[in-house]
Amino acid sequence: QKMPPSLPATINIREPRWDQSTFQGRAKHFFMVTDPRNLLLSGATLEEARRVVEEYRAGTVPPGLTEDQLWRAKYIYDSAFHPDTGEKMLLVGRMSAQVPMNMTITGCMLTFYRTTPAVLFWQWVNQSFNAIVNYTNRSGDAPITPSQLGTAYVSATTGAVVTALGLKSLTKHLPAIIGRYVPFAAVAAANCINIPLMRQRELKLGIPVTDENGNRLGESTAAAQKAIFQVVVSRIGMAAPAMAIPPVIMNALEKRAFLKRYPYLNAPLQVGLVGLCLVFATPLCCALFPQKSSMPVSRLEPEVQARIHEKDPRLETVYFNKGL
16 A cells, blocks of 8 residues: 655645635635634644644654644634634634624524613623624734733723613614614724724724735834724625624514514524624625735835835835734
């Protein structure tokens, strides 16, 4: 029996497996990244994936390793370890926890939207979860201080709760279906507050911009604004189907005898419907914009433009990591 030929040590596993300049390639990549099944992997499996990836990067190819196994190891490794610091991430903050966590929280927000204490409680739970996710997936280049984290957390929670309660009082005289959309409006508002605050340091100091080959050219606040805007849009997009489709279905079901007969099915049905939407919405909305975003040099601040023109007068486009 012949040994399978050994893998070349030249596959670039720092980049995703699929072409990230196409929506389809990005979607495939994020379906792997947000796969909830990654949460069930044992510590031993994670360590094994880490070993394969680190050995491969160091130039040793374990005998008999196939390309599929290598990519599988890379995605397992990426799902659990921080890209910049290499430390194991909090389970709840990982991208693979997005669907099960969001499904439970969103399902409950949509189910218990009628009383003020319930609105307060679930908006608070949601923003606490967001703070953990934002902290876990922070860019290693610009660590966030505990005081910034606290400010962003308190502001986003307050923003979400104020929006939810304000809208709730406005919808009293409107049709029931409108009241069901209050949680979505609150989440959208909170995202607009939470993400810029979590990343305020980038807005003040800028984020690194590079040329095509990854050579750093300086920091730009204009790039930071674009990056944060894209993240806010994709986060709201992620929440939209899950918070827009189930209310219509649930509203229809509540008018029928079925839910009146089995009222305890209300919450599990909501959570299931939300989960179904999120399994698709989460990776597809992460894929809306390339992770490695770009912008023309002419759109950067004048002083950054000047510095880039000194280095390379012909350069027209810069690249930056938009974050998640």
